[in-house]
Amino acid sequence: MLTYITRRLVLSVPTLLLIALIIFLLLELAPGDPMAQMPLTISAEVREQMRQALGLGEPAPIRFWNWLVQFFWIEPQVMIDNLFGTSLAEGKPRIISWQHHAPVMDIIWQRLPQTLWVVGSAYILGILIALPIGIYQAYRQYSVFDQAGTFVTLVGYSIPPFFTGPLLIVLFSVQLGWFPFVYDTTHQVSDWESFTFQVKQMILPVMVLSLQTTAQISRYMRASMLDNLDQDYVRTARAKGLSEARVVISHVLRNSMIPVVTVIALGMPAIFGGAIITEKVFGVNGIGAQLIGAIQANDLPTVQTLTFIFAVLIVFANIVADILYGVLDPRIRYD
């Protein structure tokens, strides 16, 4: 197992470099212009000068090399500097956003908290709700609970967040006045009162997001459980006189987890990636909003950096999933 993990980690380096290159080429090829959001009153010559000031005059290979150096060499130094108060990176060029002329990594750190709070808790909540629902639905297949669960989760999944978001705003903020709906990113949690405020302002976006997660994961859980409930080993286990709970939890559930683990692992990087529409509707302004804003403004350094971090998380989440397969089903071996 250890050699397998090491091999995967070592192999992920060239993979990630290749992914970085492909992302870069894709962004180069995409039509778009960092000047697109400038007012039309600014003339063509000025636009060209502004492009040159952003460094767009340099040939593409040099810009890619600069980005690699900045991302892998200078930004880690900045991180060390911030942690230990050293000054390794002083005066070295960092990855600068074309939109706000500030280091991209600084903005990411600024936005990570609200993304983790909102998207992260929605994801965890979604999983926590989805697993028992899926398990019980499968265990009592075609019961009223199963049918109702299917109905609610599928309708929930069919209705996109661009609709559920405003719907919840109208219901809970406008009509009932219970929750605020413009997220305050500068809010600091320091005591009980500020914590309840934080919970209140998170409720609506978390509801929208966890609905999607719940629907997706509970469907996979239910299907996989159904597959395993009729297997011979379940009958054997029951015949051995094991309690029903033990049969379901330690035998069926464990064997049903592979597709569920896959789906959960696939969703993990998305926590960092944020939720574009929901973040926008509620003004959460997390990483998702940063990414879509950067794409629309053609802020290539930001898009490249965010997408690459995202790629790193995806590669690692999938390694974790592969390791978990081996843990869940010892027959799976990778040597």
Added chain:
Amino acid sequence: MKALLHATAAVCAFGTYAHAERGSDGQLNIIYWQAPSTLNPYLSGGTKDLQAASLILEPLARFDETGALQPWLATEIPTVENGGVTEDLKQITWTLKEGLVWSDGSALTSEDVKFTWEYCTAEGGGCAQIEKYGGITSVETPDNQTIVVNFSSPKPYPYTAFVGAQAPILQKTQFAECMGSNAVSCSEQNLAPIGTGPFVVSEFRPNDVALYNANPNYRDADKPAFANVVLKGGGDAASAGRSVLETGQFDYAWNLQLAPDVLASMEAAGKGEVISGFGTLVERIMVNMTDPSSDLGPERSTVAHPHPFLTDVTVRKALSMAIDRELLVEIGYGDAGRTTCNVLPAPEIYASTANDACKTQDIAGANALLDDVGWEKGADGIRAKDGQRLSLLFQSSTNAVRQDFQVVLKQWWSEIGVETELRNIDASVFFGGNADSPDTFQKFYADVEMYANNFDGTDPEAYMSNWSCDQIPAPENQWQGNNMPRYCDAAYDEMALKLSQTASLEERAALAKAMNDMLMQNFIMIPLVDRGRVSAKSNSLGGVILNTWDSELWNISDWYRIKD
């Protein structure tokens, strides 16, 4: 935020003095659904960024709500009459008010003004407002209060440098290290400029939120009434409108581009009111005078190939006559729009009345016109002449109102026998000048396209020169240029040249009007709606005067909380 609102309410309840003291009205909450990304207006032309910076940075003079110039940091507006502008129009002299200080306490001097010019015109700085400083050969500072600006050639309209929200004064000590190619990497300065305005920035998160406190050194000891301002960005126009009009979580929302009935139903909640004002923004259709056919390869939409039927002025005229502009206003803009038959609708002295016939729809007339010149309706109801069908590709940027307009325009044009295919393109591609993309509004690979345009300030000289021959986008100039219709007329170019040499306001107005009429009567562009700015304010916010010529937050030092 709610907790803070309660705190504010408490402060208000106990405050016995009205709005007579700085900071006595607590917190002001403003929402901009497009979030500001920087506070340095010279590095970004975006309206949202200019407005967020206008709380901090101030110009020598700015426009008021009527479009008239008001001295701001200067004592008066220099003119030829008061001797501030020389007779040869090559020099203007500004005088700073006495005793002005930056928010850090240091004095504002003419050196700072001169530095601002040097900063924007420095090589490699990519200054977005460099045209405001065009033609300046030198800036002299005979003393701490006086700034003398010299132009290379007579400048009939010298009020662009150091004027308006686009060109405010920067502090020399703060930005001295940020000249030229260093400008972009000076993130600390760009995100927290020191200014003379009523507020200072306390925290700025790009594309998210800006927090401001009252400037302790502001020149008026009693202002601003608010102690701090939260300028929240993000969300969409609908949620911004709701947060002011329906829940009262915010006091002021900027630029609510929403359908009129949606806005009206939000306003009915009674928490706030919608305010609107008009500027120079006109939604218009550009008519392509060149052939966009894909068979022409790299010569598509270039002057080498005239358009097969849009070069016929009767077709262009018929397209305009078929439009019911009143209805467009009603569908898309409500109180925030009005019909117009000009691309130069304002200020008052420039607005022509010669083309007002377009305000009434005349489908029968348009049909008759086309019949007369031999465009015959075929079996499918589409007109054709010599085998050339009247079939249009109509492109626009993605925007709910524009797509609605496209649908009804298609319907009206079908009633005069013109077939229309619709396309919408993401704004970041459409308005991007990327020469490799086939879908930009400059390349104009379509027969007609629709978007809105305006001009900064109140002087239309640069705007009207957009339709001179040398502004035609072409492969030779990487498709840069503003003459989307590819219109080229020596007589028009001559008038544009004359405008740039004329000083008298009356003569300038007459010229600009004549240029507008020439474009309109040739139907090179088809104006649709004069679009206003729509914002919303809560009922408890006083002192707001909506200004479309400058930053909407231009008089924020006068804003206050209305107490009951």
Added chain:
Amino acid sequence: MTDRLAHQSTRNQQFWRQFRRHRGALIGGVVFAIIVLGVLLGPMIWTIDPGYPDIRARNQGVSWLHPLGTDQLGRDTLARLMAGGRSSISVGMMAMVLSIGLGCLIGMAAGFFKKLDGPLMRLTDLFLALPLLPLLLVIMMLFREPLSRSIGPQAGIFVLIVFAIGITSWMPTARVVRGEVLGLKERDFIRAARAIGATNYSILKQHIAPNILSPIIVSATLGIATAIITESALSFLGLGFPPDFPTWGRQLSDATIYMQDYPGRVFWPGLAISLTVLSVNYLGDGLRDALDPRQQNLRK
């Protein structure tokens, strides 16, 4: 030969018997058939042009003239719902088939053949990591003109949308399928099949495929919903159908802003999408039960 045919026909009969016994599948099938027939044949009965803006009759409520009312430009909601259904269902189904097909192919190949596992899964990682919007912009920029020139603008855009959605959504299915196959291929019955000399192809077809149906059907059901919504996002960005072309997703997103004043306008497209997804889900459930070898044995 006759033996095999007979065997085949009993299997088909068995399949149908099993399928009909599944009440949910039957109801799902009927509802789905009604929706499909409705959007296909409906416009022949309800002949109002879905694109005609009757501007004087904007924002109308329910009436005999407009049974489901009109939208903000006076277009008939019922006619638009039927026209929108044609495009949404066909895009949803085709894109789902493409995405599931690609996902299964890659997932099965990666899970079954050890040599392919590494490269294919790294490819999956790459596709998961690519930023969607620039990718779609590039696809549209490169292929829109050539496609619309060779097969016409309407068909060209349709193919492009299906392709764009399919190519950007197969990855979860591939990962899920691979995970299942990895577990399955170490099971005793697969080893037994291999020991008696079954070919890779027949093992994949006879033993692996039927046993990974459940997650595939879940993916397919969710995939239709995702495809219908993604289509509306594409059109909204100007990467999809022209703006006057109705689809359910576009109707829903256009109407969201009006939900307080005209709730009917969001209700109908929302209901149409949900019903389609629900009916496909139940159909899939029935299909799975009917095809699952174990469940047949169990219920004999």
